[in-house]
Amino acid sequence: MSKIDPMPHAPPVRSPSEDRYWDAADLTVEMRRVLEICHNCRMCVNYCGSFPDIFARIDRDIEKRGAEGAELLDDKDFASATDHCWQCKLCYIKCPYTVDEGHAWQVDVPRVLAREKAQRSRRNGIPIQDRALGEPGLLGSLVSGFFAGPTNLVHQSRLVRKVMEATAGISAEFPLPPFAVEPFEKWLRHHTPVDGAGREGTVALFATCLGDYNFPAVPANAVRVLEKNGFAVVRPRQECCGMPNVDGGDVEGAVAKAKANVAALLPEVRQGRKVVVTQPTCSYMLKKEYPELLGTKDAQEVALATMDLMEFLDDLRKQKKLNKDFTGGLGKVAYHAPCHLRAQKIGVPGARARALARHGGRDHRAMLRRGRHVGHEGAVLRRGSPLRGPPGAWRHQRRGEGRRHRLPARRAAPCQGKRRQARPPYRVAGRSLWHRRRRSLKPPAGLPGVFPTVFLKRGAA
Secondary structure, eight states, X not given: OOSSOSSOSSOOOOOTTSGGGGOHXXXXXXXXXXXXXXXXXXXXTTTSTHHHHHHHHHHXXXXXXXXXXXXXXXXXXXXXXXXXXXXXXXXXXXOTTSTTTTOTTOOOHHXXXXXXXXXXXXXXXXXXXXXXXXXXXXXXXXXXXXXXXXXXXXXXXXXXXHHHHXXXXXXXXXXXXXXXXXXXXXXXXXXXXXXXXXXXXEEEEEOOHIXXXXXXXXXXXXXXHHHHTTEEEEOXXXXXXXHHHHHTTOHHHHHHHHHHHHHHHHHHHXXXXXXXXXXXXHHHIIIIIHHHHHOOHHHHHXXXXXXXXXXXXXXXXXXXXXXXXXXXXXXXXXXXXXXXXXXXXXXXXXXXXXXXXXXXXXXXXXXXXXXXXXXXXXXXXXSSOOBOSXXXXXXXXXXXXXXXXXXXXXXXXXXXTOOGGGSOSOOOSOOOHHHHHHXXXXXXXXXXXXXXXXXXXXXXX
C-alpha cells in the first residue's frame, strides 16, 4: 500500500504571490502526491514525455529501492519530468481528478510542474536558452522591418543554426518563424476600414508577438473578418503575453508583462470593448494565468472581457449575428483544435470541421511524428490545405507532412469577398534562393541577387 495520501494536506497553491509557492519542502510533498496519483492512473502515458519518464523512475524505485510508490522521488526526478513537459494542458483537460471535475484530489500536473521550474530557475538562475526564447516581442520589434530580410537569410544558414544550438541551446532542426518586412502595427496604421465597420461596436485586438512581427497576415485577416461583421478594430499598446517566461521559469518577467498588458487593456475593457486575441496560447494567458499571476481585480476584469478570436466568432454565430455572406466555400476541411483553445473549454468551431486531437509538441522527434499524423488526417478530409490553430504549431505539422496550412481567419477572409491579392501588401522576407529562381526575378540595381526575394512586394512579379 502506498505511503502517500492522495488527499492534499492543504489546498494546492497556484499563485506565485503566495509564500508557500516558493516553499521547497511543500513542493516536494505536492509533487510526490500528484505523481503518485498519475502513476496509479496512467491515462496520460502517451500525451508527452513527462509521464513515461516519471513512471519509469517510480518503477525503478519500486524494483530496486524498495519503494511503494513515489515517496523516493527527488529533485532530479522532478526536474526531468518538468523538462519533458510541453505545458499543452492536455493532461489537465483529460484528468478526472481536477477541481474542474469536482474531485477532492485537485490534481493539476501542468501547474505543479511550472511551479517546479520556477523554483529551480530562482535557485539556479534562468538558462540562456530560456532567456533567449522568453522575449519574442522584444526580438521581433528589433528585427522585423528593415532587418527582416537579412535576418531570415542568416537563419537559413546551417552553420549559423549549429552555432545557435551550441551557444543558446536552440535546436538547429527547430523551424524558426520568419520575421516580417512590414509588422502588423504598421499595416494597421495604413489600413482603411471597410464600410460599416463600427456599427456593431469596437473590439480591442491583441495581435500577439507572432502576429505582430512574424505572421502579420493572420491579425490583418482577422481585422477584415471582424470589420465584415460590423466591428471596428483598435490595437492597444501591448507586450508579449508572458507565456515564454512562464515556460522558462521566469515568474518575475511574466508578472511584469502581465502588469503592463492589464494596464493597457483595462481602459478598453472599461469602455465596454471585448479583448479579442488571435492566438490561443495568449488568450489562455490573459484569461487563466493573469488572475493567478497578479491576484488583482483589474486582472480579473480583463480576463472576463477576453475572448479568443474563434470564440468571439462562434459567439456571433450562436447569436445569429455572424455574417455568412460568403462568396466562396472551403468544402470539407480538417481543423487542428489547439490545445490551449481546448484548455479554455472552447468548442471546435464550424459544423463541418473535425478536431485533430494530437498535439504538435516541442520535442523535435515527437513533432515530426505528430506532424505526420495530423497530415494524414487532413489528407483524408480534404485534398487542400488543412485549417490549423496557432501559428507555432502549424510549422511543426508542415515540416512533418510537407503541406501548407492556414489559419481559419486567413481562409475566411477570401471567402467573404476578399480576393487573395487583397491580403496585406507584403511578402514575409527571407524566401529561399530556389524561390527566387522559380520567379525569374532580376535584382534591383546595386543590390545582390538575393534581395528581390527579401523585399518583394506582393503582386510585384
